[in-house]
Structures are given as C-alpha cells and as structure tokens.
Amino acid sequence: MKRRFFKMMLLLLKLSPSAMVPMAVLLVFSDAHAAGSQVLNVFLVQNSGWMEPFYTDSNSKFKPLIKAVIEKVCRKGDEVVIASFNQSVGANRSPLLAYRGNEPAAIVKALRDINLAKKPGERAYADTDFKEAVFGAITQYSPGRPCILWIFTNNKNSPQNSPETAARNREFYRWLQNEDKIERIVAFPYPMPVKGKYYQANGVMLYAMAYGKPANDALVKLIAAKRPFEDQPARLKPLNADAVTFVPTGVAKQGNFSAALGADGSTLVLQFDSSSKPEVAVIYGQFRNDFFPYDIRSADVSLAVMFRGTSHGIQSAIEPRTLVSVPAGRQTPMVAV
Structure with a gap:
C-alpha cells in the first residue's frame, strides 16, 4: 500500500490589514544559527560633526559598544571590515578603510585609531553623506558579494551640511x-548619554x-538568536x-495520518494513506506580530495549500478569518487551520 507525503509550505497565507500598509505574511520558524561565513560583515563608524561627544566624552562607551557588536555577530576567524565614514571632500575620503581581517588585537587598534574627521584645511568637522558611505562600502569592500552593513551613527546629518547634501x-x-538588493533594514537604538565641548546626545543608533x-x-x-542585542x-x-509568524501548537488527531515539522523548521509534513478515505487535519496555533515596533489593528487572513504548484483537490480553511488588536511582539488567541 502506497503512502503519499504532502508538504504544506506555510508561505501562502495573506494578510491585508485595514489600518496599516498592505503586507504579505511569511510564516517562518526561528533558527538560532549565526550568520554564515559567506556573508561579509562590514562595520561603518560615523566620525563627522554631530558625533563629537561620542569621541570626546571620557565616559563614552561608543567604541567598546562597536567591539561588543562585532564579537556578537561574527564567528571566531570570520573576516570583518571596519571603516569610518563622513563626507568626501578633497583629500578627505569616505568611507575610509580602517581594517580588514580577523585578528582581535588589530580590530581593537583599528577602532582606537578612528577619530573625528575635519574638512581639509579647516577647523570645522566633516559633514555626512550616508549614500556615499553605503555605496562605497558595498562597491569597495564587497563587490558582487552579499554583506551586512552595520552602521553606527547618531542618526543626524552634520550641522553644516549643505542643502545639496541634505537633498x-x-x-x-x-x-x-x-x-x-537591500532586502532588509533594521534599527537598534542604544542609550548612551554623552556630552562633548560642542554637542551632547542621549544615545546612538x-x-x-x-x-x-x-x-x-x-x-x-541573528535577530532570532537575539544578536547583537x-x-x-x-x-x-x-x-x-x-x-x-504562525506558531503551531498542536494537531487534532482525527484520522489515519501523522503531522510533524520538516527538517527545515518551516514545512509542515502531513503523512497519510492516499488510498484511504479523505482525511481532515486540524492544526492549532497562534499568530505572533513580528512587525516590530508596529501594532496591528485589524487584518483579514486567508489560507491556501499547495503541493508542487497545485492544490490537488486539498481544501483548506482558517478560523477566525480576522485578526484584531495584536500588539507588537504579542500573540493572538488560538486559531485552527
């Protein structure tokens, strides 16, 4: 007697919130492994005008923070790139490579040697050009190779930026x-009160x-593994x-079938006898709002099951069909699919 394996990819649920921007739902399950070595980590450190208190305050933890983040997101022996950035003017180039390699002592020295940049021939601090920094980092340090850019900034342009730079x-x-190609951007606000001669700040981004x-x-x-924070x-x-994210909590045992998560952690495998009578599988679970920091006021939910591109006559439904008031990071009451 033959047995047929149906893999229900939990990637077809659609969410259409009525009080937010339209969005599609990707149902995934967390994997706590860190970034693969084929992905280069590039650390960009802003050193223009508004950053003055982070460099001059004797109690500043700015550079120790950067070192700690590097240690959190990189495996031992991984190649890292560290570069400062401000705005290129004359002989002052941005981004400017400080170190490329995997030696811990050299990383510490490179961070220690990054200081505030000034405009060539002037006492004024350098301005900031974020586009130049990101473009330059990708094209110079990771051409044709995937990378994660970690950008340490006070989230401000320099005080003397020209209207052209602001534009x-x-x-x-x-x-x-x-x-x-920029598939994901996230922001980690980090409290860090600092005060310099000219400026002060309450934190870094x-x-x-x-x-x-x-x-x-x-x-x-990395985010699922709570790294770097x-x-x-x-x-x-x-x-x-x-x-x-749909978080399954159980399956109602109502027939001659079995259910389990696949090896990839994101596929639900239903196994049953294809020659027997039709079976009904009821899967219980909860939806978790992963759209941090946004709350979901309301959303319509639908479910479709596909196997090798078609439904093969498999019928699917979900109850309830509407999600209401799901705060960021919180879960809905139990649902059934």
Whole structure:
C-alpha cells in the first residue's frame, strides 16, 4: 500500500490589514544559527560633526559598544571590515578603510585609531553623506558579494551640511526602500548619554542593512538568536512582508495520518494513506506580530495549500478569518487551520 507525503509550505497565507500598509505574511520558524561565513560583515563608524561627544566624552562607551557588536555577530576567524565614514571632500575620503581581517588585537587598534574627521584645511568637522558611505562600502569592500552593513551613527546629518547634501540624503532614503538588493533594514537604538565641548546626545543608533538574499537570511537568523542585542530591533524594511509568524501548537488527531515539522523548521509534513478515505487535519496555533515596533489593528487572513504548484483537490480553511488588536511582539488567541 502506497503512502503519499504532502508538504504544506506555510508561505501562502495573506494578510491585508485595514489600518496599516498592505503586507504579505511569511510564516517562518526561528533558527538560532549565526550568520554564515559567506556573508561579509562590514562595520561603518560615523566620525563627522554631530558625533563629537561620542569621541570626546571620557565616559563614552561608543567604541567598546562597536567591539561588543562585532564579537556578537561574527564567528571566531570570520573576516570583518571596519571603516569610518563622513563626507568626501578633497583629500578627505569616505568611507575610509580602517581594517580588514580577523585578528582581535588589530580590530581593537583599528577602532582606537578612528577619530573625528575635519574638512581639509579647516577647523570645522566633516559633514555626512550616508549614500556615499553605503555605496562605497558595498562597491569597495564587497563587490558582487552579499554583506551586512552595520552602521553606527547618531542618526543626524552634520550641522553644516549643505542643502545639496541634505537633498542627496533624502534621495538616498527613498533609494533604500526601492532597491531590491537591500532586502532588509533594521534599527537598534542604544542609550548612551554623552556630552562633548560642542554637542551632547542621549544615545546612538545601530542600523543593520542586508545586501543580497544570503545576507538577509543571515540577518534574520541573528535577530532570532537575539544578536547583537536581546531587544527586538525596529524594522524599517521590508514594510510589506513578514508581518506575522504562525506558531503551531498542536494537531487534532482525527484520522489515519501523522503531522510533524520538516527538517527545515518551516514545512509542515502531513503523512497519510492516499488510498484511504479523505482525511481532515486540524492544526492549532497562534499568530505572533513580528512587525516590530508596529501594532496591528485589524487584518483579514486567508489560507491556501499547495503541493508542487497545485492544490490537488486539498481544501483548506482558517478560523477566525480576522485578526484584531495584536500588539507588537504579542500573540493572538488560538486559531485552527
């Protein structure tokens, strides 16, 4: 007697919130492995005008923070790239490579040697060009190779930025959302009160940008493993996918079949006798709002089951069909599919 294996890929659920931007749901299960070695980690450290207190305050933990993040997201022996960035003017180039390699002592020295940049021939601190920094980092340090850009910044342009630079930065922010190869952007706000001679700040921002699908997959795994921080980051991109995760909690045993998660952790395998009468499989679980830091006010939910491109007559349904008031990071009451 033959047995047929149906793999129900939990990737077909669609979410259409009525009070938020449209989004599709990707149902995934967490994998705590860190980033693969084929993905290069590039650490960009801002050293322009507004960053003055992070470099001059004797109590600043800015560089120890960068070192700690490197240790959290990289495996021992992984190649890392460290570069400072501000704005290229004359002989002052940005981004500027500080170190490339995998020696811990050299990493510490490279961070120690990064200091505030000034405009050539002037006492004024350098301005900031984020687009130049990201473009330069990808094309110079990781051409044709997936990478994660870790950007340490106070989230401000320099005080003397020209209108042209400000316009380029606005254009850059639009480009980030529209560029397909930048698949994911998240932000980790980190409190760090600092006070310098000219400026003061209450914290620093760490952005992580995934360039290429392998980098996106690696970044998702790092976040699931709570690296580099325990707290969930704010997601800035994508804004139309991965809104919620379906967390299965059990299967109602009502017939001659078995159910289990596949080896990839994201496929539900239903095994039953194809020659027997039709079976009904009821899967219980909860939806978790992973669209941090946004709350979902309401959303319509639908379910489709596909096997090798078609449904093969398999009927599917989900109850309830509407999600209501799901705060960020929280789960819905039990649902059945």
